[in-house]
Amino acid sequence: MRVALLIVLGLAIGIIGTVFTMRALDERNPLPHAVMVTMGFHRHQLEQAVKGQRCDATANIEQLQHMQMIAGDIPAAFPDAPQAFQDLASHLRSALQTAAQSAPVDCPALVSALKPVDQVCKECHQQYR
Numbered sequence: 001m002r003v004a005l006l007i008v009l010g011l012a013i014g015i016i017g018t019v020f021t022m023r024a025l026d027e028r029n030p031l032p033h034a035v036m037v038t039m040g041f042h043r044h045q046l047e048q049a050v051k052g053q054r055c056d057a058t059a060n061i062e063q064l065q066h067m068q069m070i071a072g073d074i075p076a077a078f079p080d081a082p083q084a085f086q087d088l089a090s091h092l093r094s095a096l097q098t099a100a101q102s103a104p105v106d107c108p109a110l111v112s113a114l115k116p117v118d119q120v121c122k123e124c125h126q127q128y129r
């Protein structure tokens with residue numbers, strides 16, 4: 001009798017545990033990932049422009065401004081990250097602002113405007129990704 005009770009109890013605990021784990025997985029915040037995927041999308045667009053030698057001045061600025069706005073979402077998307085991470089996020093924002101303000105008119109200008117930006121992406125990914 002006691003053994004049967006223990007088995008039932010064990011099963012119940014197992015089921016409750018599974019339900020809690022599945023809920024926790026469901027609730028994993030998709031925002032941080034989404035912010036980075038979108039950032040990657042715009043970076044990729046610029047990469048494609050350089051590869052195809054189609055670096056339109058207006059399109060360049062638009063992509064860079066998008067990235068600057070997305071960088072502004074990083075602190076809210078990663079609220080639990082340490083201060084050093086938030087500092088990198090703000091470096092990224094200013095690097096993107098500088099890049100957008102430099103208004104790259106052609107591919108070589110775009111490539112050099114992106115260098116300091118890529119540097120910040122890399123620095124943060126090496127430490128926190």
Ligand code: HEC
Nearest residue numbers: 032033036037039040043085088089092120121124128129
């Ligand atoms: C302040 C830190 C930080 C900066 C700066 C940063 N990232 Fe990230 N990035 C992360 C973290 C953390 C992850 C992992 C997030 C996750 O997958 O939940 C990540 C993941 C990514 C991913 C992978 C997404 C996937 O599909 O798994 C891409 C693409 C990406 N970042 C692009 C960029 C680009 C492009 C830049 C620069 C313009 C950049 N990131 C700058 C922190 C940063």
